[in-house]
Amino acid sequence: ITSAAAPILLSSNISYNDVNLQFGCGFFCYGSPCDTSYLFAAFFVVYTTDGMLLDMQMVWCANRDQVLQENAALKLTSTGELVLRNSDGTLAWSKNTSTQAFQRMAIHESGNLVLYNTSGGIIWQSFDYTTDIILPWQKFKVGQNITANISPKDTRKGCFYGILLHDGFVMYTASAPSKIYYRYPETPQVDLELTHSQIDNQSLNMYSRGRRIPPIHFTIPKGCLYFKLGSDGRLKFYMVQKNPGRSVLNYSPWFMKSVFQCDSPGACGDYGVCKNGQCSCPGDGKAFKPTDATEPNSGCAPRVPLVCSQTSRRQGHHFLELEHVAYFTYLYENASTPGLVSRDECKTLCLENCSCKAAFFRYGTNFSSGYCYLESNIYSMKTMSPEDKFYNSTAYIKIQSRSERFKSLVVVIICVSVGGALALFILFWARIKGYPNRRQQKVKDEDTGEDDHVDWSAGLPLRFSFQELQDATNGFSTKLGSGGFGSVYQGVLSDSSKIAVKRLHRAGHGENGFRAEVETLGKIDHLNLVRLKGFCVEKFHRMLVYEYLPNGSLDKWIFFNKSHPYLLDWKSRSRVVLDIARGLAYLHEECQDRIIHFDIKPQNILLDQNFNAKVSDFGLAKLINREQSEVITMIRRTPGYMAPELLNMHIIEKADIFSFGVMMIEIISGKRSRELSENGLFSLLQVKAEEGRLLDLVYPRLENEETGIKEEAVKLIKVGMWCVQDNFTRRPAMSIVVKALEGLIDTFNDVPCALPGSTVGSYKQSLFSAELSVLSGPR
Numbered sequence: 048i049t050s051a052a053a054p055i056l057l058s059s060n061i062s063y064n065d066v067n068l069q070f071g072c073g074f075f076c077y078g079s080p081c082d083t084s085y086l087f088a089a090f091f092v093v094y095t096t097d098g099m100l101l102d103m104q105m106v107w108c109a110n111r112d113q114v115l116q117e118n119a120a121l122k123l124t125s126t127g128e129l130v131l132r133n134s135d136g137t138l139a140w141s142k143n144t145s146t147q148a149f150q151r152m153a154i155h156e157s158g159n160l161v162l163y164n165t166s167g168g169i170i171w172q173s174f175d176y177t178t179d180i181i182l183p184w185q186k187f188k189v190g191q192n193i194t195a196n197i198s199p200k201d202t203r204k205g206c207f208y209g210i211l212l213h214d215g216f217v218m219y220t221a222s223a224p225s226k227i228y229y230r231y232p233e234t235p236q237v238d239l240e241l242t243h244s245q246i247d248n249q250s251l252n253m254y255s256r257g258r259r260i261p262p263i264h265f266t267i268p269k270g271c272l273y274f275k276l277g278s279d280g281r282l283k284f285y286m287v288q289k290n291p292g293r294s295v296l297n298y299s300p301w302f303m304k305s306v307f308q309c310d311s312p313g314a315c316g317d318y319g320v321c322k323n324g325q326c327s328c329p330g331d332g333k334a335f336k337p338t339d340a341t342e343p344n345s346g347c348a349p350r351v352p353l354v355c356s357q358t359s360r361r362q363g364h365h366f367l368e369l370e371h372v373a374y375f376t377y378l379y380e381n382a383s384t385p386g387l388v389s390r391d392e393c394k395t396l397c398l399e400n401c402s403c404k405a406a407f408f409r410y411g412t413n414f415s416s417g418y419c420y421l422e423s424n425i426y427s428m429k430t431m432s433p434e435d436k437f438y439n440s441t442a443y444i445k446i447q448s449r450s451e452r453f454k455s456l457v458v459v460i461i462c463v464s465v466g467g468a469l470a471l472f473i474l475f476w477a478r479i480k481g482y483p484n485r486r487q488q489k490v491k492d493e494d495t496g497e498d499d500h501v502d503w504s505a506g507l508p509l510r511f512s513f514q515e516l517q518d519a520t521n522g523f524s525t526k527l528g529s530g531g532f533g534s535v536y537q538g539v540l541s542d543s544s545k546i547a548v549k550r551l552h553r554a555g556h557g558e559n560g561f562r563a564e565v566e567t568l569g570k571i572d573h574l575n576l577v578r579l580k581g582f583c584v585e586k587f588h589r590m591l592v593y594e595y596l597p598n599g600s601l602d603k604w605i606f607f608n609k610s611h612p613y614l615l616d617w618k619s620r621s622r623v624v625l626d627i628a629r630g631l632a633y634l635h636e637e638c639q640d641r642i643i644h645f646d647i648k649p650q651n652i653l654l655d656q657n658f659n660a661k662v663s664d665f666g667l668a669k670l671i672n673r674e675q676s677e678v679i680t681m682i683r684r685t686p687g688y689m690a691p692e693l694l695n696m697h698i699i700e701k702a703d704i705f706s707f708g709v710m711m712i713e714i715i716s717g718k719r720s721r722e723l724s725e726n727g728l729f730s731l732l733q734v735k736a737e738e739g740r741l742l743d744l745v746y747p748r749l750e751n752e753e754t755g756i757k758e759e760a761v762k763l764i765k766v767g768m769w770c771v772q773d774n775f776t777r778r779p780a781m782s783i784v785v786k787a788l789e790g791l792i793d794t795f796n797d798v799p800c801a802l803p804g805s806t807v808g809s810y811k812q813s814l815f816s817a818e819l820s821v822l823s824g825p826r
């Protein structure tokens with residue numbers, strides 16, 4: 048069944064509280080008119096008795112985080128698997144029913160989509176996988192969750208979710224770390240052991256070991272159609288109300304504490320202050336401005352962004368004080384100090400902590416002593432209602448003073464000018480005295496007293512102390528990722544520049560990689576190579592300090608990944624390919640020593656804020672004297688990206704070109720080489736080239752694009768094929784690849800003859816050449 052078809056299953060019309068309901072299952076197009084983004088979903092429509100459409104909602108979705116294009120299809124394979132694939136063949140969802148005697152799929156009048164086996168047993172049911180909606184008659188099991196959409200128009204998973212646990216229903220922010228913003232019962236009850244909750248006779252009941260728990264039930268209004276967790280974090284129930292003459296859809300907040308709209312952390316957006324359901328920015332408008340002036344609950348942003356460095360005492364921070372303003376995390380277990388503290392202690396703790404953006408002080412009758420909550424994500428705050436007699440609260444919101452920023456700028460300018468003049472003078476003096484202008488002495492390790500055998504001071508990177516990097520990373524608190532040699536942490540230097548610090552697991556392990564990285568990266572500077580700012584060698588500590596690249600590694604952006612559903616478009620992909628080629632051409636052909644990377648793969652390409660790609664991770668790199676053509680060495684390599692000649696240990700830069708070719712095909716196709724074809728990547732390329740169907744490999748599908756873009760795409764695949772030839776002498780030099788990608792050469796004389804690992808037979812050169820000449824046009 049393809050997305051072009053109407054819903055594949057439709058229940059009959061059900062009359063329910065003066066409206067008609069109909070459940071369906073099939074391809075559901077979001078947007079009005081349909082914008083050709085499809086979701087495979089179970090949904091329902093609500094009609095008035097005279098046939099007017101009132102509402103339409105999705106109750107289950109197979110591909111919530113990744114919309115499908117036209118011609119996506121749900122298939123029952125010959126092996127009995129139920130598979131949902133996008134139009135380009137990528138897998139979006141599947142249910143392995145092959146061993147379960149699958150017989151049929153049915154949508155019930157309850158909205159439950161069920162897969163049955165031949166003896167009538169249930170294999171799978173959609174009611175176990177909730178979206179942002181629960182139907183009043185649906186059993187909500189322990190462990191099941193309900194997750195809000197990003198926004199009313201975007202069905203991907205958003206910032207808030209609720210889950211039924213053994214001790215109650217809990218709602219969380221989806222931030223890192225996640226925080227509880229609502230819990231029922233308010234105090235966890237260890238012996239509750241809930242199994243599920245369900246609504247019967249207009250009461251929400253919770254069940255423990257098959258029995259209803261008497262005290263926990265809430266009355267649900269008659270005519271309730273569904274519960275929905277909104278993108279603002281509020282759980283509401285929706286019902287149809289009869290106004291004179293017509294029916295309308297209405298909602299009320301669910302049983303959240305005071306049912307005021309301000310109880311949700313999403314009520315007014317980040318930094319917004321909620322009062323009786325109205326949103327405003329903190330203070331008098333001097334320190335904060337609305338993020339979107341036309342959208343009152345879109346949140347606020349500081350007029351002067353916060354800057355912070357653990358190493359500096361003068362941060363230029365002060366507080367905007369808001370009395371009677373509270374925060375949603377006021378459960379005792381969320382307090383940042385174990386007991387009561389003074390106001391000043393609470394504020395100082397926040398000032399000392401770079402990640403703290405506000406301190407909330409919750410107090411009772413004693414104004415000067417209370418609980419302190421230090422927060423690093425500022426969701427909506429709420430003005431306390433007069434009837435809240437149990438406690439009071441003051442919010443201290445950290446702000447950056449303009450004058451301090453200005454002062455530090457002046458200081459930096461003065462320091463740079465004085466420093467520059469001094470450096471020029473020293474350089475001039477050294478020249479006169481005949482000293483070499485680059486320090487060449489060996490540095491002694493201050494702690495072990497041992498000589499380091501690497502000339503650590505030979506390149507440009509700075510040497511940092513352990514303490515400096517510990518401060519800069521706030522005690523190595525924010526981990527960006529880990530690799531084979533160590534973990535990488537985010538940090539900020541005293542000049543406010545952001546850094547990524549790679550900390551080796553332990554001295555000795557990865558020491559060669561560490562040295563390779565300092566030796567190679569320390570000497571080079573190129574827009575498409577990650578910049579090594581410095582390093583740390585102290586006792587057993589080994590650390591590398593890089594410029595911070597906020598968009599992380601390329602693998603997250605080219606292959607579908609639930610936590611990163613925003614895939615790169617075609618233009619960005621082709622730009623990334625060119626960036627990487629330029630970086631490699633520089634390494635191989637332009638810098639003083641020839642540098643071979645040896646570990647080119649998407650995980651080792653990092654992206655800056657503008658998605659400029661930079662090659663990173665030089666742990667395996669080898670510096671090769673320009674006269675040397677081959678070296679034999681034992682190295683660590685990543686399977687799948689390794690060139691065949693490396694099996695014989697011949698190492699020349701053509702190995703990088705092979706890996707680049709594999710990665711390039713992955714970037715263009717959006718699929719890992721091992722997933723591209725059951726018979727291997729190269730057989731697939733051959734077959735597609737022979738059939739003239741190379742465009743099938745391009746992600747996203749370019750069906751409606753102009754011919755120019757399609758030609759460009761096919762050209763890129765061919766450049767990739769050129770790089771992955773078995774015979775490494777036939778692979779082009781990286782500078783040629785750059786020229787081909789830039790469109791400066793319009794034909795490839797050296798076309799592939801036999802691709803590695805191929806079982807299909809030799810490649811038809813004449814066909815390939817013919818295609819190329821068509822592409823390149825008349826000469």
Ligand SMILES: Nc1ncnc2c1ncn2[C@@H]1O[C@H](COP(=O)(O)OP(=O)(O)OP(=O)(O)O)[C@@H](O)[C@H]1O
Pocket residue numbers: 527528529530531532533534535547549577593594595596597599600646650651653663664666
């Ligand atoms: N300069 C940086 N800026 C931002 N994030 C970075 C930076 N360097 C590394 N990272 C993040 O840290 C992760 C781990 O990096 P690392 O180089 O240690 O490992 P790797 O390349 O994935 O594995 P291996 O080193 O074993 O090949 C990366 O995937 C990336 O997400």
